[in-house]
Amino acid sequence: MDVFTTKSGTVRGRRAARDHGIVVVRGLPYAAPPFGAFRFREPQPPDPWDGVRDCSAFGPVAPQSAELPGAPVWSPGDEDILTLNIWTPADGPGDLPVLVWIHGGAYVFGSSAQPDFDGTALAAEGLVVVTLNSRLGFEGFGDVPDADDSAVFPGNRGLLDQIAALEWVRDNIAAFGGSPDRVTLAGQSSGATSVACLAVAGRARGLFRRAVLHSAVNAFATQEQAARTTAEVAAEAGVPATRAGLLATPPEALVAATDRVCARYAQDPAAGQRHYDPAIYGPVADGVLLTADPLEALAAGAGGSVELLVCHTTEEYWLLDAVGSSAKITTEEQLTVFAADFGLPASLVEGHRERLPDAPVLDVHLALHSGLLFAEYSARLAEAHARAGGRAFLARFDRRRDRTGRRVRAWHCADIPFAFGNLHEESVHFLVGGPPGEADEELSRRMTGAWTEFATHGDPGWEPLGGSAGSGAAVRVWRTAAEGPAAGAASGEQDGFRDLWRTAGLPLLAP
Numbered sequence: 001m002d003v004f005t006t007k008s009g010t011v012r013g014r015r016a017a018r019d020h021g022i023v024v025v026r027g028l029p030y031a032a033p034p035f036g037a038f039r040f041r042e043p044q045p046p047d048p049w050d051g052v053r054d055c056s057a058f059g060p061v062a063p064q065s066a067e068l069p070g071a072p073v074w075s076p077g078d079e080d081i082l083t084l085n086i087w088t089p090a091d092g093p094g095d096l097p098v099l100v101w102i103h104g105g106a107y108v109f110g111s112s113a114q115p116d117f118d119g120t121a122l123a124a125e126g127l128v129v130v131t132l133n134s135r136l137g138f139e140g141f142g143d144v145p146d147a148d149d150s151a152v153f154p155g156n157r158g159l160l161d162q163i164a165a166l167e168w169v170r171d172n173i174a175a176f177g178g179s180p181d182r183v184t185l186a187g188q189s190s191g192a193t194s195v196a197c198l199a200v201a202g203r204a205r206g207l208f209r210r211a212v213l214h215s216a217v218n219a220f221a222t223q224e225q226a227a228r229t230t231a232e233v234a235a236e237a238g239v240p241a242t243r244a245g246l247l248a249t250p251p252e253a254l255v256a257a258t259d260r261v262c263a264r265y266a267q268d269p270a271a272g273q274r275h276y277d278p279a280i281y282g283p284v285a286d287g288v289l290l291t292a293d294p295l296e297a298l299a300a301g302a303g304g305s306v307e308l309l310v311c312h313t314t315e316e317y318w319l320l321d322a323v324g325s326s327a328k329i330t331t332e333e334q335l336t337v338f339a340a341d342f343g344l345p346a347s348l349v350e351g352h353r354e355r356l357p358d359a360p361v362l363d364v365h366l367a368l369h370s371g372l373l374f375a376e377y378s379a380r381l382a383e384a385h386a387r388a389g390g391r392a393f394l395a396r397f398d399r400r401r402d403r404t405g406r407r408v409r410a411w412h413c414a415d416i417p418f419a420f421g422n423l424h425e426e427s428v429h430f431l432v433g434g435p436p437g438e439a440d441e442e443l444s445r446r447m448t449g450a451w452t453e454f455a456t457h458g459d460p461g462w463e464p465l466g467g468s469a470g471s472g473a474a475v476r477v478w479r480t481a482a483e484g485p486a487a488g489a490a491s492g493e494q495d496g497f498r499d500l501w502r503t504a505g506l507p508l509l510a511p
Contacts, residue, residue, distance in 0.1 A: 002090070006172045009049040014056045016087065016120045023090045024120070025176070026113075027059035030168035031082035031161065034135055039247060040144045040153045043082060043164040058113035059083030062136040063251040065259055066109030069427035076252045084132040084165055085112055087119030088176045092126070097455045098178040100169060100208070101131040102162060104189025104215075104413070106279040107511070108137045108258065116413075116428050121421025125452040128178035130169055134161035138233060138246075138254040141281040143226035146243045153243060155226065155286040159197055166198075166207040184455040186212035188416050189374075190282070193217050196294035196381055197283045200302035210307045210458060212451060214419070215316060215412055218377035219282040219511040220293040226284045229511075233257045233280075266327065269334075272341050273509065276327045277320060277373065282511035293508050295377065299384040309454045310382040311395040311415060311478075316370040319411035319431075321362070329365035338365060342372060343507050351500040367497065373509070374412065376501045386465035393454070393464050395476040399443060399483060401433035408433030415478065418444040419451055439480035447478060 002023050003012050013025035031043035038044050058071075060078035067073045089096070101117055103110040112131035119129030134140060140158030154160060170180045185208040187195040192213035198204040199211050221229075234241035237257035239249045246254070258280065265271045265278035274280065285291055297303070320326040329338055339349050352364050359367075382392040397415035401408040408414070408431075417428040421444050423436035432440070450460040463474045 003052060004175045006175060008046050010052045011055045012052050013086070015090070016123075018118075018120045019124055021090050022087055022120050022123045025055045025086040025088075027057055027083045028053075028055050028086065029059070029080060029083050030132070030165045033079040034082060034139070034157070034161075035079045035251070040139075040157065040243075042154060042157070043161050046082075058085065058111075059133060061111035061113065062133055063139055063255050064105075064109045064136055065255050066105070068110065068114055070115040070425070071111050071113045076250065081133050081135070082161055082164070083112075084130055084168070085119070086173075086176050087123035087129040088178065089123055089126065089128075092128075092177040094174075094177045095179045095182075096126060096128050096177050097182040097184065098128045098130060098169060098173055098180075099184045099186055099212075099451070099455050100166065101129065102134070102185070102187035102191035102194050103131070104187065104191040105136070106217075107141055107158065107190045107281040108279070110136070110191075114427070115425040116417050116422055117420060118422050118425070119420070121448055122452065125448060127452055127455055128173060128176055130165075130173070132162065132165045134158045134165070137258055137281060138230075139251060141226075141284065142233065142246070142254070143223070143230045143284065144243055144246060145227070145230065145241060154288065155223075155284045156197075156289045159194060159201070159283060159289060162194060162198060163201075163204050163207065166204065170207060181209070182455075183208040184210040184212060186214075186451070188214040189217055189412065190219075192378070193219065193283065193294065196298070197290055199306045199308070200292075200294050200297035201289050203289060205304065208306070210309070210455060212309045212311075212454065213378065213381065214311045214415055215313060215374045216294075216310070216378045216381055217282075218373050218506070218509045219279065220508065221282055221284045221510045223284060223286060225510045229280050232261050236260050269327070269337070276329075276338065276341075276369070277325065279511050295380055295384055295508065298381060298390070299388060301388040301390075303385050303388065303390050306390070307454075307458050308382055308385050308390065308392040309395070309451075309460055310378050310392065311397060312375040312378040313397040313410045313412060313415055314370075314375070315366070315400075315409040316374040316412045317366045318370070318409045319413060320369075321366055322411070326369070328362065330360070330362050332361060335361055335365055338368075342509075344368065344372070345504050348500055348504040352497060355496050355500075371497055371501055372506070376498070376506050379498070380506060382465055391458070391464050393460050393462065393476070394474065395450075395460075395462075395478060397478045399440075399479050406433070415447070418478070419447045421445075421448045439482055443478060443480050450476075
């Protein structure tokens with residue numbers, strides 16, 4: 001059956017090109033367009049429709065300047081951005097486990113239409129897969145001044161959109177063969193941190209029972225920091241940093257102003273932390289939806305009964321260097337300034353240098369930044385949840401590839417095409433080093449299977465972390481068969497840095 005009835009109306013999907021046993025429904029609105037009277041406000045219910053709505057194409061992406069391979073670009077006037085997509089077995093038995101995916105992109109770019117996130121392979125394993133768009137950049141995370149109207153113009157609007165999508169899943173997914181009581185929320189990078197935030201947010205409680213976090217990013221702002229970002233963006237846009245001034249400024253102007261603010265930080269070595277990776281938006285401790293960084297909240301037991309599956313790659317930050325989005329740290333002087341800007345002790349820098357004795361300064365910096373921004377934070381989320389009595393599984397992605405003189409590392413984003421089973425998509429070949437070989441296909445099947453088993457039974461195939469955590473004995477390491485065993489403590493470089501971070505401590509960062 002390719003026609004489904006939701007609470008807003010009837011929709012028609014299409015058979016997936018790769019597997020005609022899977023039906024895909026694209027561009028289905030879960031909330032009203034968040035513009036006009038609804039701009040900077042909580043997501044509102046979608047308008048109902050008559051007849052059968054054709055859902056064969058992805059919906060518009062959120063306002064952004066990025067142009068991503070294989071995905072739509074945003075144009076001014078694209079407003080119906082709060083949509084989701086569903087992949088479901090055409091003849092499924094019903095009551096299937098559901099996996100809801102939140103894309104990454106530093107809270108300013110990305111979409112559910114990226115070919116990496118095609119849900120066909122996971123649906124073929126017996127899941128109902130949902131991917132979604134939510135507000136990004138200032139529209140999703142910018143602080144709107146005038147505190148007396150905070151209930152009307154809330155912070156963390158991107159997270160509120162995601163909650164609205166989960167509520168839509170709760171109310172409608174049974175029509176697509178999914179069980180509203182068997183929902184797993186998953187995400188990567190900023191999407192993973194969004195998942196962590198929702199795992200500790202009381203307002204999202206009960207909307208999902210399991211969570212998959214790949215490469216969660218260490219970035220969480222205070223209200224004061226968010227207000228300063230608003231002042232900077234408004235000044236760059238040439239408008240007052242007031243509710244009225246921002247409402248009168250079109251989304252494209254705020255996108256352009258944001259890009260200019262980020263570029264200014266990137267060009268200024270004296271700008272402090274934002275110089276190295278100028279991402280200026282993220283979740284905010286607004287005292288309403290969120291009160292603390294997810295790491296602190298999980299340690300205090302806020303994650304409750306949500307089960308976690310956390311993964312990071314062993315060479316995260318090498319991707320950001322490869323695509324030119326981070327500062328080049330190539331001298332000892334620059335490395336010293338970097339460490340000082342983030343409050344990292346000299347012993348941590350020296351420890352990394354000793355573990356990488358023949359590496360250039362750039363690689364020492366990339367290893368440090370990998371742990372600081374992604375790897376150590378991700379591992380600590382799992383460990384904090386386990387120590388607080390929760391159930392948590394930890395994994396590392398350590399697959400590398402050398403081909404035609406180019407080394408593809410186990411870097412940020414490389415794990416996701418494997419887990420989704422989308423290695424043949426041409427748009428991911430930069431991430432994974434070209435078309436897959438047989439060993440890559442086998443690794444992808446294992447990772448897809450782990451996600452499926454976790455979403456279905458809460459068991460990805462290895463032991464959860466114990467309450468003491470930190471030993472590494474329960475960590476699954478994702479490699480091809482030729483690269484070594486798939487379980488036990490990783491032999492990759494990043495695993496060798498964990499003892500250094502435990503001694504040094506991990507500063508919690510703000511975007």
